[in-house]
Ligand SMILES: Nc1ncnc2c1ncn2[C@@H]1O[C@H](COP(=O)(O)OP(=O)(O)O)[C@@H](O)[C@H]1O
């Protein structure tokens with residue numbers, strides 16, 4: 634299928650997204666493209682955990698997920714954030730459908746390391762046919778990153794990882810991470826284009842840290858098939874150039890050698 638665009642909305646920015654953002658995605662659908670939204674909700678999960686008197690803990694940007702944390706994450710992601718995004722499409726001409734990775738066997742995963750991370754999964758399988766049926770039927774899927782464990786139970790998936798896995802499995806043309814910064818900043822300046830080797834070096838030397846790590850790693854892993862570039866951009870509504878192209882950091886496999 635042509636024209637698939639996966640848009641990951643970070644939890645850092647979901648509350649700030651403007652009506653224009655949702656109208657532009659609806660317009661994209663009307664023009665024959667197929668947007669798919671994958672969302673996060675890290676800050677909202679943190680708030681819920683604080684209310685439950687549980688201290689949020691992360692390892693390289695991935696949340697340590699005990700059974701209680703998993704329950705809170707599902708409640709917040711599938712219940713609150715997912716429905717908020719779906720509702721935001723109501724004033725547009727598009728119809729969004731909210732699902733998580735457990736609906737329609739959309740995302741199957743296995744635990745990364747039960748001892749160090751708890752119920753955090755890595756993606757094993759995506760039900761591409763189910764997604765294709767949704768997008769052919771004019772829906773805009775809005776996906777919460779909770780997956781079915783291939784054995785039993787559920788797993789928490791980092792939303793960047795889930796978005797990249799969806800983009801790769803469905804052979805998307807574009808993957809866009811919408812977040813709360815203009816892109817990857819190096820010494821305070823926006824890096825407009827980065828090759829995978831440069832990204833790895835920036836993680837290694839600590840310039841890229843925390844929540845930006847799963848984003849750039851997921852971007853690097855998804856650069857296969859039709860997908861030639863991944864963009865990280867700000868969701869503050871000021872992220873387009875005058876010609877309508879997206880401002881931000883573009884991650885590509887390799888930079889062309891120029892002499
Ligand atoms: N080099 C970097 N450039 C920009 N942001 C960075 C960098 N390294 C780490 N970050 C952090 O990554 C954050 C974005 O990741 P995260 O908070 O997980 O957002 P989201 O919820 O959108 O996934 C930024 O707000 C910033 O604090």
Ligand SMILES: CC(=O)N[C@@H](CCC(=O)OP(=O)(O)O)C(=O)O
Pocket residue numbers: 642643644645672673674675676678694695696706753754778789790791792793844
């Ligand atoms: C395993 C893991 O880290 N899961 C994430 C899922 C949500 C997410 O990724 O939200 P952001 O996009 O806002 O970071 C979490 O529990 O926070």
